Each structure stands twice: as C-alpha cells, then as structure tokens.
Amino acid sequence: MYFPSTRLLNILDLLRSHGQLTARQLAQYLEVDARSVRRYMVMLEDMGMPVETVRGRHGGYRLRAGYRLPPVVFSDDEALTMVLGLLLAERLGVTSKEAGLDVALSKVARVAPAELRDQIHLVGQALTLRVPHAAVEVGGQHFLQLTLAAYRRQQVYLIYVDTAGAETARLVDPYGLVYTIGLWYLAGYCHLRQGLRSFRLDRIQQIETRDGAFQLPPDFDILAYVEESIARKPLIWSTQVQLYTT
CATH class of the missing domain: 1.10.8 (Helicase, Ruva Protein; domain 3)
Structure with a gap:
C-alpha cells in the first residue's frame, strides 16, 4: 500500500508533466478508483494547492495556469x-x-x-526503534481519512468486522487514533451502540466521511480510554498451570 501523502505528491507530479488528466487517467496511474482520486483532489484543495477542475466532456484536472511547483530543498x-x-x-x-x-x-x-x-x-x-512492530498493516487511505475526519470533527460511516466475524454498519464520531501494543485503534462515539467504542483499524472494511459534525468531550483522554477498553475485552487465550509439589 502507499501512504496517501505519496499519492498527493504523485498527482502534482503527473499534472505538472501531463498538463491535464481525467479522474480515470489519474486512477490508472495511481492504481486506485476514481472516487479516491476525487477525494485526493479535495485534500489538495484544502491544502491550498492550485488544482483546477475542468468541467465538460473533455474535462479533468490541471494545475492553475502559470503555476510552477518550486523545487524541494531540504536542510x-x-x-x-x-x-x-x-x-x-x-x-x-x-x-x-x-x-x-x-x-x-x-x-x-x-x-x-x-x-x-x-x-x-x-x-x-x-537505527533501532524500540517500538512494537505493527501486528497488522492498516490501509494508508483509511488512516488518512480517519485522521482528517477526527481533525475536522466530521462523522464517519464504517463497515466494521468484529472479533466473531460479524459485519455491522456504524455511524461514528471519530475522536482520534491510538497506536498501542502493535495495533491501531479508532476511538469515538458509536451511534449504533449509543456509547463510546474503540475499533481496530485493520477490521474496518469501508469508510465514508459524512457531513454531520460533533463536539469532542472536554478532557477526554483517548489513550486512557483505548487502553481501558482493551483491558476489558475477554482474552483470546487461556493459560493452565500445573504444579508439581513434594
């Protein structure tokens, strides 16, 4: 998978080199669907990038006339x-x-x-990082979409699969993301369950950002909540200990 910021840079490079491209053409270059391309374009516009939408039968996307991307120089x-x-x-x-x-x-x-x-x-x-390696990779698109939704206080619609394999549709107020013990979690208010819930990102099958807004509860400690919710869940493994005494 590609981290979404890489795709945003690739879009700018493609528009700079090709002039104008349709959503379908960009989707083919990036190996995503057209809906993902449209979402990336909204992200670029929100970031202030000079991307223009050309309407009509022969429309598409292009950089604003006369704009040149400056060379990137790092210290x-x-x-x-x-x-x-x-x-x-x-x-x-x-x-x-x-x-x-x-x-x-x-x-x-x-x-x-x-x-x-x-x-x-x-x-x-x-370099040696004393950080637990992720047990499961999460989709870069899901990661960025949820991060932006939490930042903008926008509700999200999720298709989620629980530990038993049951699939449910959830409307969630995303409070934020937490990485702990090798897994990524989304914490937020679940309208289906009428309460706070945590969701493993690798079990989220689909995400749609909705127009509904929400307020983050004051003094909400997202890390403490996620760790507490994990501790409350039943253990997957059981341990038996046999003692030999004399």
Missing part, C-alpha cells in the same frame, strides 16, 4: 527528520517497505544535499 535536519518519519511509519504499519518506503526514501535522497545522501541510506541500517 540536513529536515531530510533526516523525514527519513525517520518514513521509517517509523513503516514500523507502525501505515506503509510498507515493498510498496512505498523505498520509493519515498529514494525521492528524499534525490533532493537532499549530495553529502547527505549516503547518510540517508545508512540511517535505516543504524
């Missing part, structure tokens, strides 16, 4: 910070080495000062 500290962030993202399961990490690191190396390039390639070999 040593900025480049190393980005590398550490990419390595941590792979460790936390929001991107994978095979799909996106190596490509992203190569792009950073290309724009980094020449004397820093060797250091960038060596950082991963010299």
